[in-house]
Amino acid sequence: MHYDIVIVGGGAGGLELAAQLGRALGRKRGRERVLLIDRAVFHIWKPTLHEVAAGTLDTHQEGLSYAILARRxxxxxxxxxLEGLDPEAKRLTLKEIRDKDGELIVPARAISFTWTVLAIGSGSNFFGTPGAAEHAYVLEQTEDAERFHTRLLSAFTRASFTEAGALNIAIVGGGATGVELSAELLEAHTELLQSLGPSQRFRLGLTLVEAADRILGGLPEKISEQATLTLQRRGVRVLTGAKVQEVAACGLATSAGPIPADLVVWAAGVKAADSNAGLGLAVTRSNQFQVDDHLQTSAPGVFALGDCAACPWRDGKLVPARAQAAHQQASYLRKVLLAKLREGHVAEPYAYRDFGSLVSLGENRGVGSLMGNLGGKNFFVEGLIAKYMYISLHLAHHRAILGFWQTVVLALARLLQERVSGRLKLH
Ligand SMILES: Cc1cc2nc3c(=O)[nH]c(=O)nc-3n(C[C@H](O)[C@H](O)[C@H](O)COP(=O)(O)OP(=O)(O)OC[C@H]3O[C@@H](n4cnc5c(N)ncnc54)[C@H](O)[C@@H]3O)c2cc1C
Structure with missing residues (x-):
């Protein structure tokens, strides 16, 4: 099987790239020339995984089938x-596919390409912490978030049937994922209490543990202060300057003392898959593919974008692992690859533009900063406005893969569904 362009990974960046290229080439040429590969059958935008984990987003409503997106x-x-890559032969291999009972569905396959784009994302980094891999939940893939949600529901039920019940959850990592998950768990708990009888109500003890001296360290201090204050006011214990030394079934051992917890979520660090190092491309210590300012890896014809790419930015820093960067890189590679198909060349290098950051602090709250064009000034936003801006990023992603009207219809349908079934998924 051969395609001109093979994109591996249909996440925030890869799916947008496939959709943009397909639409630019048109029905017949697009389907003949562009192939998207993903290990999942449906797409969930990764920045919503904390909502899946808390149960405030239902994957059955939110998930978009890749086959249908491909047709559209x-x-x-x-x-x-993806299992292997031969950059010189321009061929990649995919693992065999087995069903849940272990029955073989599709044998291992090889696909050849003229150009390929690796967009396979990344995961968290346990930094070698003992017990983390065994006892902590992560939010790397949809299944991780669903697994945590199932455990959360059991823990909710147990706490609601225990006299003077309490559920303690520790979240390691005070970046956007940890902060947004804390806020979403508070929402889920509040919503749940409204459905429980008085004798079943229980307390949720949330601890957010961060090794640095403030949460949201990559963002301006004002955002970090506001987020800390909002979480603390809602009862979250925000523990900064505390290094996690060990994760156990009953909680954490940290440099600031033990933290008992029924559930632990690890949301710290960025590390790509170990298997990336075996693909014959130059990788960094965190297994990201080293790319140049045209997003090309160490092999000609092999590009990488998003979280799996280590792309130089400014002051010796790398482009941050954000949906915003994956989106911009997809738009850049669209230009590069369309030019290549027409035997042209894009000389202009990729340049990341930081438009600011928005962090969700629950249903009607958000905080963030927007980069203005006026002398590089930074605008601080909070509350409902910040939350609406945050939601608009999700809608912008849907618009890139579904178009304007289908995004409107989908958003309305979800709003109506929520009115009928409630916001929290309890099954
Ligand atoms: C809870 C949470 C909240 C976040 N909030 C924000 C936010 O508010 N703002 C922001 O900018 N960023 C946020 N992020 C980060 C953002 O999600 C990522 O930066 C972004 O999704 C990266 O896009 P990507 O295309 O590189 O990878 P991903 O979106 O992770 O997609 C990778 C795709 O590759 C597929 N894949 C992986 N390995 C293979 C393989 N071997 N073979 C085939 N397919 C494979 C996966 O199934 C997936 O579809 C958040 C992340 C999390 C977890």
Whole structure:
């Protein structure tokens, strides 16, 4: 099987790239020339995984099937997990696919390409902390978030049937993922209490543990202060300057003392898959593919974007692992690859533009900063406005893969569904 362009990973960046290329090439040429590969059958935008974990977002409503997205956007889709890459032969291999009972569905396959884009994302980094891999939940893939949600529901039930019940959750990592998960768990708990009888109500003890001296360290201090204050006011214990030394079934051992917890979520660090190091490309210590300012890896014809790419930015820093960067890189590679298909060349290098950051602090709250064009000034936003801006990023992603009207219809349908079934998924 051969395609001109093979994109591996249909996440925030890869899916947008496939949709943009497919639409630019049109129905027939798009499907013949562009292939998207993902190990999942449906797409969930990763920045919403904390909502899936807390149960405030239902994957059955939110998930968009890759096969249908491929048809609508004129690209081809193949289910599969990248196993190997031969950059010189321009060929990649996909693992065999087995069902839940272990029965073989599709044998291992090889696909050749003229150009390929690796967009396979990244995960968290345990930094070698003992017990973390065994006892902590992560939010790397949809299944991780769903697994945590199932455990959360059991823990909710147990706490509601225990006299003077309490549920303690520790979240390691005070970045956007940890902060947003804390806020979403508070929402889920508040919503749940409204459905429980007085004797079943229980307390939720949330501790957010951060090794640095403030949460949201990559963002301006004002955002970090505001987020800390909002979480503390709502009863979250925000513990900064505390290094996690060990994770156990009953909680954490930290440099600031033990933290008992029924559930632990690890939301710290960025590390790409160990298997990236075996693909014959130059990688960093955190397994990200080293790319140049045209997003090309160490092998000609092999590009990488998003979280799995280590792309130089400014002051010796790398482009941050954010949906915003994956989106911009997808737009850049669209230009590069369309030019290549027409035997042209894009000389202009990729330049990341930081438009600021928004962090969700629950249903009607948010905080963030927007980069203005006026002398690089930074605008602080908070409350409902920040939350609406945050939601608009999700809608912008849907618009990139569904178009304007389908995004409007989907948003309305979800709003109505929420009115009928409630916001919290309890099954
Ligand atoms: C809870 C949470 C909240 C976040 N909030 C924000 C936010 O508010 N703002 C922001 O900018 N960023 C946020 N992020 C970060 C953001 O989600 C990522 O930066 C972004 O999704 C990266 O996009 P990507 O395309 O590189 O990878 P991803 O979106 O992770 O997509 C990777 C895709 O590759 C597929 N894949 C992986 N390995 C393989 C393989 N071997 N073979 C085939 N397919 C494979 C996966 O199934 C997935 O579809 C958040 C992340 C999390 C977890």
């Amino acid at each position: 956007n004129h690209f081809s889709f193949a289910l599969g997990e």
